[in-house]
Amino acid sequence: xxxxxxxxxxxxxxxxxxxxxxxxxxxxxxxxxxxxxxxxxxxxxxxxxxxxxxxxxxxxxxxxxxxxxxxxxxxxxxxxxxxxxxxxxxxxxxxxxxxxxxxxxxxxxxxxxxxxxxxxxxxxxxxxxxxxxxxxxxxxxxxxxxxxxxxxxxxxxxxxxxxxxxxxxxxxxxxxxxxx
Numbered sequence: 001x002x003x004x005x006x007x008x009x010x011x012x013x014x015x016x017x018x019x020x021x022x023x024x025x026x027x028x029x030x031x032x033x034x035x036x037x038x039x040x041x042x043x044x045x046x047x048x049x050x051x052x053x054x055x056x057x058x059x060x061x062x063x064x065x066x067x068x069x070x071x072x073x074x075x076x077x078x079x080x081x082x083x084x085x086x087x088x089x090x091x092x093x094x095x096x097x098x099x100x101x102x103x104x105x106x107x108x109x110x111x112x113x114x115x116x117x118x119x120x121x122x123x124x125x126x127x128x129x130x131x132x133x134x135x136x137x138x139x140x141x142x143x144x145x146x147x148x149x150x151x152x153x154x155x156x157x158x159x160x161x162x163x164x165x166x167x168x169x170x171x172x173x174x175x176x177x178x179x180x
Contacts, residue, residue: 053087
């Protein structure tokens with residue numbers, strides 16, 4: 001793998017769309033382009049649309065098996081029209097606007113190869129161990145507990161079992177004496 005392919009691989013792995021390398025410049029799509037985010041969302045939404053389509057067609061088939069009293073051709077026509085229009089919208093708009101509709105708003109940025117090579121040299125100067133993981137230090141501001149080998153003392157619960165007479169109660173004999 002030569003240097004240009006290595007650079008293209010690094011940029012594409014970082015999520016940057018590379019248009020090409022020519023005349024000492026590398027041409028990339030603007031990384032801050034908002035329309036690519038919408039394109040990625042639509043790709044994910046396409047999967048959900050396919051799942052919904054499958055469920056709708058499956059439920060339509062079950063309702064026909066169970067004996068729905070509707071016209072089968074009309075129901076299938078409606079399903080095909082709705083889902084066909086939804087699935088064909090993006091390709092039709094791409095043909096109408098002459099290419100990548102969502103990528104049209106993204107401008108192309110040219111970066112000199114000398115600058116890219118300087119960044120690669122600085123990256124490789126760190127060492128191979130720095131390529132793999134970030135160095136994250138986590139500090140806890142909570143209390144520090146000591147590690148001891150002593151067993152903890154058992155709690156003193158004897159006072160719960162001691163009988164202490166209540167002073168507000170009078171003995172039964174006094175009540176009897178006053179009644180006489």
